[in-house]
Amino acid sequence: QKEVEQNSGPLSVPEGAIASLNCTYSDRVSQSFFWYRQYSGKSPELIMSIYSNGDKEDGRFTAQLNKASQYVSLLIRDSQPSDSATYLCAVSGSARQLTFGSGTQLTVLP
Amino acid sequence: DAGITQSPRHKVTETGTPVTLRCHQTENHRYMYWYRQDPGHGLRLIHYSYGVKDTDKGEVSDGYSVSRSKTEDFLLTLESATSSQTSVYFCAISETIPTGAETQYFGPGTRLLVL
Numbered sequence: 546q547k548e549v550e551q552n553s554g555p556l557s558v559p560e561g562a563i564a565s566l567n568c569t570y571s572d573r574v575s576q577s578f579f580w581y582r583q584y585s586g587k588s589p590e591l592i593m594s595i596y597s598n599g600d601k602e603d604g605r606f607t608a609q610l611n612k613a614s615q616y617v618s619l620l621i622r623d624s625q626p627s628d629s630a631t632y633l634c635a636v637s638g639s640a641r642q643l644t645f646g647s648g649t650q651l652t653v654l655p
Numbered sequence: 656d657a658g659i660t661q662s663p664r665h666k667v668t669e670t671g672t673p674v675t676l677r678c679h680q681t682e683n684h685r686y687m688y689w690y691r692q693d694p695g696h697g698l699r700l701i702h703y704s705y706g707v708k709d710t711d712k713g714e715v716s717d718g719y720s721v722s723r724s725k726t727e728d729f730l731l732t733l734e735s736a737t738s739s740q741t742s743v744y745f746c747a748i749s750e751t752i753p754t755g756a757e758t759q760y761f762g763p764g765t766r767l768l769v770l
């Protein structure tokens with residue numbers, strides 16, 4: 546059984562701070578990793594993808610991947626109240642399947 | 656939004672009744688998925704389809720069946736709804752993104768309450 550683990554939170558950070566979200570996965574053959582953001586009552590939306598070890602930056606978001614340690618993280622710089630949401634980590638598998646973590650609830654305090 | 660719609664968006668039903676949820680996509684995607692989302696469990700795969708009439712089970716398929724008679728429609732049926740099937744149901748499609756990886760995009764969801 547493939548597992549993807551996230552701290553459920555809630556995680557609270559003040560506005561302007563860096564939010565750090567972490568995810569570990571069990572399947573060593575996984576190749577692609579994704580972060581989704583889900584606002585309350587809405588569907589998940591893709592915000593970041595990463596496939597190689599190291600960092601990938603997109604605006605205020607940075608995804609980090611360490612395949613040897615089997616963890617993925619998401620950093621949100623200059624956090625805004627609009628970043629308050631649940632963040633889901635997803636790991637690729639066969640048949641284009643994704644295995645999702647249970648999500649980390651982030652609250653950015655004004 | 657990857658051209659995905661779900662219907663109905665909200666449904667209340669009684670235990671023991673059959674329920675069918677519909678997912679419709681307009682962009683000819685081959686792979687389609689049904690998930691349920693419950694507090695503390697994240698998204699769990701129910702069934703998926705890799706083409707017309709080609710489907711397979713996911714992690715939590717018991718009590719659910721699916722059908723795909725056309726590329727654009729993927730139906731999820733609860734044969735005899737139970738209270739444990741109260742959940743939010745999301746449909747998703749798989750799409751290749753510019754980096755070459757396949758990822759998934761989600762429909763708006765259906766909130767189902769089984770009384």
